Structure formats: structure tokens, C-alpha cells
Amino acid sequence: MPRPTQTQPQAGSICTNLAQLRAAPSRLNSRDGDLFARDSDAVLKKVTDKTALHCYHVEGDVPDLLLIGVVYEELHGTKARFGHTSSGRWVDVYAVIIVHQANEGYSKVVATLELRSGKKGREVLEGYAQVFPNIVVVKGGEKVVWHNTHSVELLSFFSTEMWNRLQAIVCTNALKVDDNAVSLVNRRDDLIWGEHVLRAEQFNIPVLYVHESCSGVENLPNLRQFKGFAGAWPAMLPPPGYRALLQWTFGHLAQLIFQSVAAVDHCYRGECVRRARALLTQYESAQYWAKRILEEDLYSRETCRKVLASRRLELLGGLDGSISCPIDALPDKLANLLIGPGRPTNHLTAARVDVNHNRGTLKVSPSRRVATFVLVGPFRPASQEEVRAVFWARWDNFVRLIRERNPPPTLSRLIASAWKDWCDAMQSVVFHIGDELPDRREQLEKCMKAIKDGSMTRICRRTLRAPA
Numbered sequence: 054m055p056r057p058t059q060t061q062p063q064a065g066s067i068c069t070n071l072a073q074l075r076a077a078p079s080r081l082n083s084r085d086g087d088l089f090a091r092d093s094d095a096v097l098k099k100v101t102d103k104t105a106l107h108c109y110h111v112e113g114d115v116p117d118l119l120l121i122g123v124v125y126e127e128l129h130g131t132k133a134r135f136g137h138t139s140s141g142r143w144v145d146v147y148a149v150i151i152v153h154q155a156n157e158g159y160s161k162v163v164a165t166l167e168l169r170s171g172k173k174g175r176e177v178l179e180g181y182a183q184v185f186p187n188i189v190v191v192k193g194g195e196k197v198v199w200h201n202t203h204s205v206e207l208l209s210f211f212s213t214e215m216w217n218r219l220q221a222i223v224c225t226n227a228l229k230v231d232d233n234a235v236s237l238v239n240r241r242d243d244l245i246w247g248e249h250v251l252r253a254e255q256f257n258i259p260v261l262y263v264h265e266s267c268s269g270v271e272n273l274p275n276l277r278q279f280k281g282f283a284g285a286w287p288a289m290l291p292p293p294g295y296r297a298l299l300q301w302t303f304g305h306l307a308q309l310i311f312q313s314v315a316a317v318d319h320c321y322r323g324e325c326v327r328r329a330r331a332l333l334t335q336y337e338s339a340q341y342w343a344k345r346i347l348e349e350d351l352y353s354r355e356t357c358r359k360v361l362a363s364r365r366l367e368l369l370g371g372l373d374g375s376i377s378c379p380i381d382a383l384p385d386k387l388a389n390l391l392i393g394p395g396r397p398t399n400h401l402t403a404a405r406v407d408v409n410h411n412r413g414t415l416k417v418s419p420s421r422r423v424a425t426f427v428l429v430g431p432f433r434p435a436s437q438e439e440v441r442a443v444f445w446a447r448w449d450n451f452v453r454l455i456r457e458r459n460p461p462p463t464l465s466r467l468i469a470s471a472w473k474d475w476c477d478a479m480q481s482v483v484f485h486i487g488d489e490l491p492d493r494r495e496q497l498e499k500c501m502k503a504i505k506d507g508s509m510t511r512i513c514r515r516t517l518r519a520p521a
Contacts (some may be wrong), residue, residue: 068415071230071267074404075432077417085419089405092419096259096403096426099221103395105196108149113158115276116386117202118165118294123390123451124148125169128187148394150190157293159192164291166190196220200393201227202386208249216256225389228262228408230427231271235413238264250408253424261403261426265388269401269430269440273387277378280445281452283508286380287462288455295380299468302379303342303475308351309365314482315352316361317489325352332478338471339478366486367493370500370507377507390447391440392428400431400440462512466521469513476504 068074078089099105109124111117128148150166152159163174166185174183174190182191197215200223201208208222229236253260265273277283286295307329315325326347333339333347360366369376391401403426406415415427431437463469483501487494504510 068406068417069235069413071232071429074230074267074406074415074417074427075429078402078404081417081419088419088421089417092405092421093403093426096221096261097392097398097401099259100198100223100261100392100403101394101396101398102196102198102220105198105220105394106149107198107200107394108151109200109202110151110153111158111162111202112153113161113294115290115294115298115380115382116384117158118161118290119276119451120202120387120389121150121162121165122169122289123447124393125166125185125188126451126454127447128394148188150188152190152192159190161291161293162190164293168288168291198394199223200389201225202389208252211252216252216258219256219258222253222258222260223263223389223392224260225263226385227264228427229264230262230267230415230429235408235415237410247410250424254422258424259403259426260424261392261428262408263388263392263428265385267430268388268391268428269437270388270391270444271430273384276382276384277375277380279384279448281449281456282380283378284512285452285455285462286378287464287512288459289451290380292465296468298381299379300342301345302375302381303471304346306369306375306379307343307475307479308346309360309369310479310482310486311346312352312357312360313366314486316354316357317486321352321354321357322349325349325357332482336474336478338467338474341467341471342475364493364496366483366500367496370497370503374500374503374507376500376503377509379509387448388428390444396447397443399443400436402429402431403427404429461515463516463519464512466516469516472509472513473517476510480504 068077078086081089107124109121111121150162152162163183166183166188167173170185172185174185176183177189178191182189197218198221199208199219202225211219226238229238250260252258265271282289311325311329315321320328326349329343330347333343368374375381390396392398405418405420405423405426407418407423408415408425408427430440464472480501483497483504487497487501490497
């Protein structure tokens with residue numbers, strides 16, 4: 054018998070990357086292979102069960118808010134009866150959102166559901182929860198599927214009764230499995246995972262790891278490059294979900310431009326800051342975003358020359374650049390769109406694996422004493438395209454619903470005015486850089502076009518044209 058290659062381990066041998074994990078099931082014997090396939094089907098059926106109550110434990114960042122928006126739109130009009138208020142009154146609920154309290158996560162999630170439903174939530178549990186159509190939002194006896202996109206710490210507080218009610222646990226963005234390695238995204242969770250896995254094994258509850266690196270939607274682009282996002286994000290996200298991010302992005306983009314012009318004009322540190330401050334004092338709205346970037350240490354000779362040489366300024370322009378869409382976020386948690394209530398799981402596999410977090414290894418196991426699974430995308434390229442098509446179809450449907458149910462998106466006049474001032478100020482600086490660097494002028498013109506007519510500029514122009 055020939056020796057197995059590095060990417061084709063024997064059944065039960067150690068897997069340290071995605072290629073090895075995908076190859077391992079094919080080397081199981083017939084009996085174990087059948088058991089592996091049946092267990093995969095059973096777990097996928099549990100995590101997509103439409104009769105179960107789906108609980109999402111989230112942080113409240115931009116990907117979480119988009120995921121909640123998609124969940125709400127898909128559950129819109131669906132009827133299920135779960136839970137009750139402190140008064141004993143039953144409510145129609147299909148999903149529960151449990152929100153981590155840092156960074157105003159609870160208020161951001163509530164604002165998202167108000168935006169989607171067009172209604173105020175009804176407070177219950179003395180203000181610790183709000184009820185929306187089909188969804189309850191909760192601060193920090195039915196079947197329950199637990200979707201975790203934040204930290205696993207909350208599982209430490211589950212009672213025996215809660216563990217008995219769990220049907221499955223889905224951990225999104227917790228375990229990364231790619232062509233290079235197996236790794237925990239948050240090493241801090243390593244200290245408590247062992248305890249949770251033992252409890253899951255005790256109660257016979259599957260724990261499914263979901264990560265875009267191995268689920269069939271690898272290498273997703275930045276959110277601003279998602280189809281339809283650049284022109285519709287103000288209708289997808291509530292103001293609490295993007296205000297701080299916009300403030301940071303305004304400053305970050307201006308900082309890159311000032312660093313580039315500092316390298317062109319050979320004026321660094323204090324001189325660069327004095328020039329920037331003189332320009333920005335012409336615009337009252339600059340106080341909204343400029344304070345953080347007027348620090349001499351940001352404009353050292355080495356830093357500014359490095360920024361200019363990297364051509365990052367040219368990359369800011371174009372349809373997919375930060376100037377056209379200043380919402381800069383990774384979409385990794387959106388891999389959860391592949392599973393959930395009623396979603397098809399064709400070509401996906403829930404691989405039962407024994408996970409060694411300390412060593413960064415997986416071992417495919419037919420033993421039902423092992424409770425941990427990894428969602429693995431299809432092996433064949435044609436099937437991979439089908440999985441990606443399902444993912445993008447779900448996203449496209451969300452964008453379509455946003456456009457159908459909302460007028461063309463606008464922002465607050467404060468933000469729109471601040472962006473107009475930002476464009477006026479930065480336009481002159483970028484023009485100057487182009488004049489000084491004629492060999493890069495053509496690429497810099499894309500940056501100018503984004504400033505003059507990018508998605509963000511069009512949204513703000515529409516806002517300022519509307520009656521006050």
C-alpha cells in the first residue's frame with residue numbers, strides 16, 4: 054500500500070490544515086464512512102431546524118447587525134410560538150438575540166430591529182428585553198439552537214435545564230481552518246472551551262464550528278465590496294451602528310492623504326500638523342473627526358514615505374475603495390448565512406472532529422462520543438460554486454428587500470455636511486499630490502472621481518437636497 058501523502062492522511066490521523074481535513078473522510082472504511090455521513094446530515098438538520106428556537110449571541114458590530122437584518126427579513130411573516138413574558142403571556146417568537154453589553158451593543162441591535170420592522174420594541178422583563186415581530190432582544194421548555202458570533206463565555210452560566218433544552222451549538226468565527234493551519238480566532242477562549250465541550254458531550258449536543266475559511270465561501274471581500282452594499286448601507290444599518298465607524302474612517306482617510314502630501318512636500322511632524330490644522334480650521338465640521346489625526350508622531354519622515362510608496366492613496370479610489378464606501382468591516386461572521394432556520398445545506402459537510410486547541414490539530418472521528426464538528430465546504434469546484442451561489446443569493450435577496458421596502462437611503466444632515474466639507478478639503482490636497490507626481494496622476498484621478506461622485510458622495514448629496 055502506498056504511503057499517504059501530506060494532504061491525504063489515514064482515517065484518524067492528525068489534520069493540520071483544510072486540505073488534510075477535506076481528504077480525511079474519503080479514507081474512512083465503509084462502515085465508518087456511512088456513520089460519518091449520517092452524523093453530518095443529522096447535525097445539519099438540527100442547525101437548520103425551522104421548528105427550533107434560534108438564539109444568537111452577538112457583540113453588535115457591523116457584521117452582527119447585518120446578520121440580524123437578514124435573519125429578521127427571512128423570518129418576516131413566519132409564525133412560531135416560543136417563550137413567555139413575566140406576566141405569563143405567550144408571544145410569537147422565532148429567534149432570540151442575546152447581546153454583549155460592550156460598545157452599546159444592545160442599543161445597536163434594538164435600533165437595527167426598529168429600522169427593519171418600522172416599529173418600536175415592546176419592553177419586557179423590566180427593561181432587560183424587547184419584543185419585536187418574531188424576535189426578542191435580551192441583555193447580556195423548547196428546542197433551542199444556539200448561534201454564537203461573540204464569545205463562548207456565556208455558556209459557562211448555562212444551567213442544567215438550559216443544557217437539556219439545547220439542540221445544537223453553532224460557533225461562528227471561532228475556529229479557523231485554512232490551507233495553512235488550524236487555529237482559534239480568540240486564544241482567550243481556549244481556557245474555557247474544554248469545559249464546554251465536556252458539557253456538550255455529557256448532554257449529547259453537537260458543537261458546530263463555522264468559519265468562512267473552510268465553509269465554501271472562502272476569501273469573502275470586504276463588506277464595502279458586497280454587491281449593493283455601498284449604495285444601500287444607510288438603510289441596512291441604524292445610526293448607532295455606524296456613527297463611530299464613520300468618525301474613525303473620516304479621520305483615517307484624511308490621515309493617509311496628509312501623510313502622502315507630507316512625503317511629497319518633505320514636511321513632517323510639526324510642520325505637517327500645522328498645515329493640516331490651517332486647512333481644517335476652515336471647516337467647522339472637522340471637529341467631528343479630525344482631533345485624533347492632528348498628532349505629530351503620525352507624520353514622521355519614515356511613516357509618510359512608506360505610505361506614499363505603498364500607493365495606498367490610489368487604492369482609496371475606485372468603486373470598491375474606502376472613499377466610495379467608508380464602512381470598512383470584515384464579513385467573516387456572515388458565514389452564518391449558510392446555516393440557520395430552513396436553509397439548504399446541499400454540498401456542505403459537518404465533519405465530526407476531535408479538536409486539540411493547544412496543538413492546532415483536528416482528527417476526523419467516527420466516534421459519537423466526540424461532540425465537535427466543523428462545517429466544511431464541498432470538495433469539487435463545481436459544487437463550491439453552488440455553495441457560493443446560495444450565499445450570494447441570500448445576500449442579494451436581502452439587498453432587494455432593502456430597496457423594495459425603503460426609499461433611497463440618506464444620512465443625517467450633520468454627517469452629510471461633514472462629508473461635503475471633507476471632500477472640499479481633501480480634493481485640493483489630492484490635486485496637489487497629482488501635480489507633483491505626474492506619473493501617478495492617472496491613478497489619483499480615480500481617487501478624485503470617488504471624492505466627486507462616489508457612492509458616499511451621492512448619498513450625502515441626496516441628503517442635503519432633501520427638505521430639512
